[in-house]
Amino acid sequence: MSFENIFRQYSWNDVKQAIYAKTARDVEMALASKHRSLDDFMALISPAAIPYLEQMALMSQQLTQQRFGKIIQLYVPLYLSNECQNICTYCGFSYDNPIRRKTLSGREIMEEIMAIRQMGYEHVLLVTGEANQTVGMDYFKKVFPLIRQHFAQISMEVQPMDTEDYAALIPLGLHTVLVYQETYHEEDYRKHHPKGKKSKFSYRLETPDRLGAAGIHKIGLGVLIGLEDWRTDSFFTALHLDYLQRTYWQTKYSISFPRLRPFSGGLTPKVEMKDRELVQLICAYRLFNEDIDLSLSTRESEKFRDHLVQLGITTMSAGSKTNPGGYAVDTQSLEQFEISDERAPGEIAAMIRRQGYEPVWKDWDVFQRAGL
Amino acid sequence: MEPLIIAGRTFQSRLFTGTGKFGSGVQMEKALLASGTELVTVALKRIDTANAGKDDMLGHLRYTHMHLLPNTSGVRTAKEAVYAAQLAREALETNWIKLEIHPDPKYLLPDPVETLEATIALVKLGFVVLPYIHADPVICKRLEEAGAAAVMPLGSPIGSNKGLRTLDFLEIIIAQSNVPVIVDAGIGAPSHAAQAMELGAAAVLVNTAIAVARNPVRMADAFRMAVIAGREGYEAGLGIVSSGHASASSPLLSFLDE
Numbered sequence: 001m002s003f004e005n006i007f008r009q010y011s012w013n014d015v016k017q018a019i020y021a022k023t024a025r026d027v028e029m030a031l032a033s034k035h036r037s038l039d040d041f042m043a044l045i046s047p048a049a050i051p052y053l054e055q056m057a058l059m060s061q062q063l064t065q066q067r068f069g070k071i072i073q074l075y076v077p078l079y080l081s082n083e084c085q086n087i088c089t090y091c092g093f094s095y096d097n098p099i100r101r102k103t104l105s106g107r108e109i110m111e112e113i114m115a116i117r118q119m120g121y122e123h124v125l126l127v128t129g130e131a132n133q134t135v136g137m138d139y140f141k142k143v144f145p146l147i148r149q150h151f152a153q154i155s156m157e158v159q160p161m162d163t164e165d166y167a168a169l170i171p172l173g174l175h176t177v178l179v180y181q182e183t184y185h186e187e188d189y190r191k192h193h194p195k196g197k198k199s200k201f202s203y204r205l206e207t208p209d210r211l212g213a214a215g216i217h218k219i220g221l222g223v224l225i226g227l228e229d230w231r232t233d234s235f236f237t238a239l240h241l242d243y244l245q246r247t248y249w250q251t252k253y254s255i256s257f258p259r260l261r262p263f264s265g266g267l268t269p270k271v272e273m274k275d276r277e278l279v280q281l282i283c284a285y286r287l288f289n290e291d292i293d294l295s296l297s298t299r300e301s302e303k304f305r306d307h308l309v310q311l312g313i314t315t316m317s318a319g320s321k322t323n324p325g326g327y328a329v330d331t332q333s334l335e336q337f338e339i340s341d342e343r344a345p346g347e348i349a350a351m352i353r354r355q356g357y358e359p360v361w362k363d364w365d366v367f368q369r370a371g372l
Numbered sequence: 373m374e375p376l377i378i379a380g381r382t383f384q385s386r387l388f389t390g391t392g393k394f395g396s397g398v399q400m401e402k403a404l405l406a407s408g409t410e411l412v413t414v415a416l417k418r419i420d421t422a423n424a425g426k427d428d429m430l431g432h433l434r435y436t437h438m439h440l441l442p443n444t445s446g447v448r449t450a451k452e453a454v455y456a457a458q459l460a461r462e463a464l465e466t467n468w469i470k471l472e473i474h475p476d477p478k479y480l481l482p483d484p485v486e487t488l489e490a491t492i493a494l495v496k497l498g499f500v501v502l503p504y505i506h507a508d509p510v511i512c513k514r515l516e517e518a519g520a521a522a523v524m525p526l527g528s529p530i531g532s533n534k535g536l537r538t539l540d541f542l543e544i545i546i547a548q549s550n551v552p553v554i555v556d557a558g559i560g561a562p563s564h565a566a567q568a569m570e571l572g573a574a575a576v577l578v579n580t581a582i583a584v585a586r587n588p589v590r591m592a593d594a595f596r597m598a599v600i601a602g603r604e605g606y607e608a609g610l611g612i613v614s615s616g617h618a619s620a621s622s623p624l625l626s627f628l629d630e
């Protein structure tokens with residue numbers, strides 16, 4: 001049984017109603033519970049939980065330290081291409097956005113790698129749009145060995161692929177795949193993805209199943225916050241996570257919280273998520289699941305990120321550029337979205353240390369590679 | 373109480389029982405009726421497999437609401453287990469099998485390697501396999517993937533009556549399982565059974581504690597009630613246990629107001 005079967009048993013409106021109907025008592029029950037259920041998660045993300053935020057933050061801090069210690073893992077995105085055949089209403093790389101398109105060549109990738117290595121990184125996240133002709137499996141098969149030589153850990157955030165493709169990339173060094181559903185609201189999903197392969201809601205929904213079947217080490221989930229009611233969307237993410245953990249139990253999981261950011265010609269978010277609410281969501285995930293990685297990108301502000309180090313986050317990016325060639329090759333090309341925290345990796349590492357935490361650059365090695 | 377479904381079969385009772393150690397067949401029969409059980413495990417090695425129709429013990433178990441669950445107790449390898457299961461299928465006309473492989477005659481601890489191998493083989497042969505296994509979360513997931521219809525982790529050494537000594541691991545197993553978790557072995561008192569049910573176990577299997585009680589019939593009834601109470605407690609949602617967490621005084625979130 002794949003996730004779609006489970007997903008179809010739920011109605012968006014019923015879930016939304018159930019979340020907004022949660023009471024203080026439900027929140028107290030959830031906080032006191034030993035093994036928190038999806039129903040408890042609903043209570044923790046509900047408006048009723050807001051008065052309990054301080055307590056949630058403290059519990060989240062303690063659980064995170066108990067499970068992970070005082071560490072923050074660091075990674076950086078490497079944008080390989082901004083070519084994209086999809087239209088996504090919220091993205092700077094959208095097909096209908098008249099920007100100069102670029103896919104890095106082998107030589108250009110090397111230049112980027114060198115710039116990134118100098119910043120100290122061992123963990124790189126490869127990002128592309130969706131252009132299967134130019135940036136498809138042939139391209140990945142060529143660039144992976146190149147990148148593999150210089151980094152201990154490779155993650156990827158690209159178009160959803162088939163099980164065989166993932167299985168072929170794992171021995172080449174693929175460790176983690178991030179695939180955000182953007183929104184679990186099917187109707188709105190269609191509105192925001194009117195054209196291209198990405199318009200197929202179900203194919204995207206089942207991507208984590210294909211990753212699990214391929215035996216990937218780690219899967220990253222999330223929604224794009226701003227497209228729809230974040231509480232309802234987050235419940236579906238948690239439902240997805242719960243299903244995946246039971247089914248692909250040898251796989252690790254992470255959650256990210258991208259809030260819609262401005263880009264040229266962009267969409268105004270339908271729903272605004274306040275800082276307080278993002279804190280609530282992060283703590284709720286931690287209370288629901290002690291073991292998942294929670295990741296915060298440079299979309300967030302300096303001050304916010306500094307405080308979140310202690311509240312449940314385990315992974316951060318720093319010094320990110322969101323354009324292909326942004327580190328060395330073509331620093332002025334158009335970004336996918338604006339970043340907010342522009343500090344250099346060294347400054348971020350120092351900030352983490354000041355809080356009594358250890359920045360971790362490397363947490364993986366070649367001997368752990370599947371298929372060896 | 374929600375009914376329990378295993379491999380398409382519905383059970384109203386979540387108390388599974390055994391047939392060993394009773395003083396007499398008549399006493400066993402009375403106790404099992406008092407327990408309300410609908411699934412009774414029998415050791416294949418005890419049954420006259422050639423003349424199952426005339427077997428003395430089976431004669432006391434001819435009730436339509438009670439399903440027989442033959443077990444492979446006494447086998448030491450996967451190969452022997454598969455053979456025993458096939459014998460049981462023929463003699464008792466059921467494809468359900470409680471898989472027990474314990475090479476060690478003293479503590480009767482299950483062999484995880486042979487159990488996994490036998491589960492894979494038996495599922496291929498069309499059996500509904502319920503493996504008895506150590507409370508090891510990883511082996512339980514492996515058995516589930518191999519197609520086991522449920523997993524039966526032990527609460528403490530078999531026959532010990534010590535209760536849920538493997539509590540921490542049972543919690544993990546229940547939290548991550550996609551198949552029913554039936555706590556087997558070690559349950560010595562009704563309160564142990566209730567505790568397992570409160571944890572979220574799908575059922576418990578109790579034999580020694582009923583069979584060797586001074587009054588097995590009353591003990592069976594006590595277990596019947598304990599299992600219902602534990603399950604009802606679980607389904608109703610257990611109340612607040614003081615978390616010991618301080619609240620509201622820490623300054624973690626003051627930055628949000630700045």
Ligand code: SF4
Binds near residue numbers: 085091198
């Ligand atoms: S979000 Fe991804 S698929 Fe959509 S336009 Fe941007 S790069 Fe292309």
